[in-house]
Amino acid sequence: xxxxxxxxxxxxxxxxxxPSEMILKSGEKIGPVTLAYExxxxxxxxxxxxxxxxxxxxxxxxxxxFHDGDKKSGWWDNMIGPNKAFDTNKYFVICSNVIGGCKGxxxxxxxxxxxxxxxxxxxPIVTVEDMVKAQKHLIDHLGITKLLNVVGGSxxxxxxxxxxxxFPEAVSSAIVIAASVRHTAQxxxxxxxxxxxxMADPDWQGGDYYGKTVPSRGLSVARMIGHITxxxxxxxxxxxxxxxxxxxxxxxxxxxxxxxxxxxxxQGDSFVQRFDANSWLYISKALDYFNLAERGNLVSxxxxxxxxxxxxxxxxDWLYPSEQSKEIVKALKISGKDVxxxxxxxxxxxxxxxxxxxxxxxxxPPYLERIFKRTK
Amino acid sequence: MRLDYKIILDxxxxxxxxxxxGCGDGSLLSLLIKEKNCTGTGVEIDEQSIYKxxxxxxxxxxxxxxxxxLDYTDKRFDYVILNESLQQVLYPKKVILESxxxxxxxxxxxxxxxxxxxxxxxxxxxxxxxxKELPYEWFDTPNLRFLSIKDFKYFCRKNxxxxxxxxxxxxxxxxxxxTNLLANMGLFLxxxxxx
Numbered sequence: 001x002x003x004x005x006x007x008x009x010x011x012x013x014x015x016x017x018x019p020s021e022m023i024l025k026s027g028e029k030i031g032p033v034t035l036a037y038e039x040x041x042x043x044x045x046x047x048x049x050x051x052x053x054x055x056x057x058x059x060x061x062x063x064x065x066f067h068d069g070d071k072k073s074g075w076w077d078n079m080i081g082p083n084k085a086f087d088t089n090k091y092f093v094i095c096s097n098v099i100g101g102c103k104g105x106x107x108x109x110x111x112x113x114x115x116x117x118x119x120x121x122x123x124p125i126v127t128v129e130d131m132v133k134a135q136k137h138l139i140d141h142l143g144i145t146k147l148l149n150v151v152g153g154s155x156x157x158x159x160x161x162x163x164x165x166x167f168p169e170a171v172s173s174a175i176v177i178a179a180s181v182r183h184t185a186q187x188x189x190x191x192x193x194x195x196x197x198x199m200a201d202p203d204w205q206g207g208d209y210y211g212k213t214v215p216s217r218g219l220s221v222a223r224m225i226g227h228i229t230x231x232x233x234x235x236x237x238x239x240x241x242x243x244x245x246x247x248x249x250x251x252x253x254x255x256x257x258x259x260x261x262x263x264x265x266x267q268g269d270s271f272v273q274r275f276d277a278n279s280w281l282y283i284s285k286a287l288d289y290f291n292l293a294e295r296g297n298l299v300s301x302x303x304x305x306x307x308x309x310x311x312x313x314x315x316x317d318w319l320y321p322s323e324q325s326k327e328i329v330k331a332l333k334i335s336g337k338d339v340x341x342x343x344x345x346x347x348x349x350x351x352x353x354x355x356x357x358x359x360x361x362x363x364x365p366p367y368l369e370r371i372f373k374r375t376k
Numbered sequence: 377m378r379l380d381y382k383i384i385l386d387x388x389x390x391x392x393x394x395x396x397x398g399c400g401d402g403s404l405l406s407l408l409i410k411e412k413n414c415t416g417t418g419v420e421i422d423e424q425s426i427y428k429x430x431x432x433x434x435x436x437x438x439x440x441x442x443x444x445x446l447d448y449t450d451k452r453f454d455y456v457i458l459n460e461s462l463q464q465v466l467y468p469k470k471v472i473l474e475s476x477x478x479x480x481x482x483x484x485x486x487x488x489x490x491x492x493x494x495x496x497x498x499x500x501x502x503x504x505x506x507x508k509e510l511p512y513e514w515f516d517t518p519n520l521r522f523l524s525i526k527d528f529k530y531f532c533r534k535n536x537x538x539x540x541x542x543x544x545x546x547x548x549x550x551x552x553x554x555t556n557l558l559a560n561m562g563l564f565l566x567x568x569x570x571x
Contacts, residue, residue, distance in 0.1 A: 308435075329437060333447045338417075342426045342438045359427075366431045 003082050005065025008074070010036050010104055015137045018113075022134065028124035032113070035138050036061040036097040036104030040080060041088030043144070048375055050144045051086060051368075052135070053095040054152030054159040056353075057226070057283055058275055060103035063095035064088075078357045085361040091148065091368070098159075099134045100126040100283050102276035109210060109276045121207035126282060128155070128290040132162045139170070146170055148372060150307075153177035153353030154320065155283070158290050161328070164305040165292065173308040173371040175364065178317050178353045180324035181292040181331075187319065190229050191284040194222035198277045207278050219277040220268030227267050232316035232349030236260060298331040310367050311341040312360065314352035340367065379550075380485055380563060381407060383543045384459065387483055387565045388412055392454035395479060397441045397471075398461025401425050402434035409433075416453075419444045441465050448478040459485035459563075463521045469535070476537065476568040484564045490524035491546070491560045509560040525555055525562040532566065541565040 014034040016022040021031030038061045043050060053063050053076065064080035066073050074095075080086040086093050097105040100123070108123040115122070139147065150160040150171055157179025164174050183191075201218030203209055231239075240260040244250070247257065256262045293301055309332055313325035322343045332339040344359035346352040353360075377385075381404055388394065390412045396405050399418025402425075408414040418436040420426055429436040437444055441458075442465055456479030458471070463486060465471045475482045487509055494505035504514050512519065523531075525544060532539055544551045544559030551559040 326439070330447045333437070334449060336452075338435050340426075340430060340435045340437070342423065345423055359423075362427045363430050366433070370430075370433050 004073075005040055005077075005081050005088065007068050008038055008040070008062070008065035009067070010038055010061050012036055012104060013138050013141050015141070022130075022137075024124055024130045025127045026125050030099075030106070030124055033099060033106045033134055033137075034104070034110075035099065035106075035134055036101075037138060038062055038064070038074075038095050039142075040064050040093045041091055043092040043142075047144050048146070048148060049090065049372065050092045050094060050139075050142075050147050051149045051151065052139065052147050052163070053080065053086070053093060054135075054150065054156035054163075055095065055097070056152070056154035056156050057280075057287065058223075058271070059156070060101070061095050061097040061105075062103075064093070075354065079360065079364075085357075085364040086151075086368075087365065090372075094139075094142065096135045096138055098126075098131040098283065100131070100279060100286060102279040107276070108207065108278035108282055118210040120210065120278060123278070123282065125285060125289075127286050128158050128162050129166060131286065132159055132166050135159075135163075136167055136170070146172060146375075148375060149173045149175060149368060151175035151177070152179070154179060154350065155287055157320075158287070158292075161292055162290075164307040164309075165301055168304050168306045171305070171307045172375050173310070173368075174305075175310045175312065175367070176325070176328065177312040177360070178314060178320045178325075178350055179328075180320050181298060181328055182290060183288050184324075188288045190225060190319075191288055194225045195281050195284060197221035197225070198281060201277075204277065207281075209277075214272065215277045216269075216272040219272050219275065219280060220265075222277075222280055223268045223271040223275075224264040227264055229319045230350045232318065232347060234316060235347050235349055235351075238347070239263075298327070299334045302328075302331050302337065303335040305337065308338040308371055309340070310363070311339065312353075312363070313341075313343045314346040314348070314350075314356060315343055316347050317350045317352060319350040377407070379545050379548045380459065380561060383545070383563050384457065384483055384485070385411060387541060387563075388414065388455055390414070393452075394455045394457060395419070395448070395453040396457045396459070397445070397475065398458065398464070399425075399429065399434070399436060402429035402432040402436060404457070404459065405429075405434050406432045441471055442467055445471065445474040445478060450477055451480055453479040455479055455481050455483055457483045457485075459483065460487065460561075462486055463519045463523065466520065468521055469531075472531075472537070472566075473535070473568075476566065480567070481540070482566045484528070484566060486523060486525070486528055486562050486564075487519075488525045488544075488556065488560050488562055489522045490526065490556055492557050493560075495557075507560070525559060528562060528564065532564075536568060538567045538569070539564050540567055 016031035021029035062074040064074040112119045150163045157176040198218035201215035204215035243259040245262040313322040346356040394416035396418040456475040497505040544555035
């Protein structure tokens with residue numbers, strides 16, 4: 001282990017100020033748009049060592065290191081840093097937040113310049129394509145014409161795929177982890193139940209709750225559903241089993257008896273402190289709308305890309321199962337692209353992309369090294 | 377260099393495109409890239425071997441030969457290699473014919489289960505042979521198919537597959553005489569003309 005990244009700062013880039021607003025996939029316009037981002041390491045002279053890290057649904061720009069005085073590190077700190085899988089001694093790593101989010105980027109909780117009040121449901125529907133389009137503005141602003149790599153897990157993997165299709169000239173390689181080219185009915189269904197939980201909360205108020213009571217019960221249930229889908233049956237059994245929480249026998253009421261109940265309640269409650277319910281609605285909708293093969297078949301869509309690919313999945317991930325990764329691999333093979341894929345043995349379910357560090361740290365450095373050498 | 381690798385390298389024209397099925401740690405592909413300026417990719421089922429392939433700078437797909445082969449278009453590769461992997465697949469006939477579909481030529485390396493040592497063990501000891509080249513007991517062998525050099529040639533004849541070149545080896549030496557008795561490995565360069 002190398003040194004830690006200290007005094008990391010979130011930065012902000014604002015663009016698309018009226019009258020040159022950003023045009024979204026839906027045809028609606030939005031501007032100005034701010035993206036929160038962080039960078040680690042140093043951009044080399046020929047700007048050939050830049051890696052863009054893309055986060056999952058509830059993630060943010062703070063991927064690695066510590067903010068000043070903070071005890072909690074970024075969400076992928078075990079993967080990004082000096083001598084880690086994404087070695088900041090070698091590479092310039094950028095992590096960008098998404099449009100529609102609530103962690104410093106323009107989203108439903110931002111103030112609508114036309115009304116002077118938060119957008120709420122006046123915020124236009126955004127898609128994964130729009131997220132990527134906004135990030136391209138940021139990458140242009142940083143003066144980078146070609147990214148060595150785009151990488152992400154879950155929704156981050158979908159953004160990585162979209163990057164290779166939307167901007168084929170700007171991406172040398174993509175690492176797509178625990179992702180898919182489109183949601184299945186089951187995946188949409190889980191998101192819809194979570195959205196309904198938020199919208200059924202009387203405090204949601206049609207999305208107009210800013211400055212009032214936030215729909216914390218709804219968002220908390222949404223997060224609980226998410227957590228169930230992120231873990232595997234075995235990892236839950238191992239962590240909780242039927243253990244009771246702080247009591248010796250069943251209480252015969254509806255307080256939380258089992259540890260798993262306590263865990264979910266805690267996860268739900270703490271999520272409410274850090275995430276906006278409307279952002280959850282917007283981003284989960286973007287995930288459901290995502291369909292890389294929307295305009296034609298997957299092979300012809302992926303034929304456009306000029307990237308090499310590393311596709312990673314995990315054995316116990318039932319939310320984004322390995323078959324969905326293999327579907328990407330198959331299409332890449334048929335379209336003649338350079339692709340490597342691995343199904344890493346893991347018990348952690350979908351969460352594995354955040355916690356199964358050993359396998360990912362073994363495969364990513366030599367893969368990046370090969371791509372980096374080739375681009376020189 | 378391993379003699380079977382050397383023979384395979386001799387079978388392969390430089391600057392060609394190769395698919396190695398059951399590529400292990402990617403060492404044969406690395407050699408082909410280095411010595412013959414080939415491009416190539418592999419298929420391997422063992423997770424730990426995938427890490428080694430990537431360390432060796434090889435592109436590789438993690439999966440079963442039987443299913444992965446279906447992902448490639450016709451004559452996509454100049455050569456498809458099945459070195460010491462054919463005896464471990466569930467549907468060897470399908471795998472050979474599919475390999476001949478995706479590759480212009482196919483290279484097969486098989487262990488010869490009718491080597492003289494094995495024959496002696498069956499005949500005199502009455503036991504399923506365990507030899508230096510085939511070190512597994514019946515209960516832990518990864519091999520699903522047991523064939524001889526003669527069996528393989530018969531198979532090719534029956535299925536309209538042309539053997540362009542063949543070599544047999546034992547103990548790091550080329551065997552030219554009574555190969556089905558004296559060699560413990562046979563290597564073949566195959567082609568099938570579809571009319």
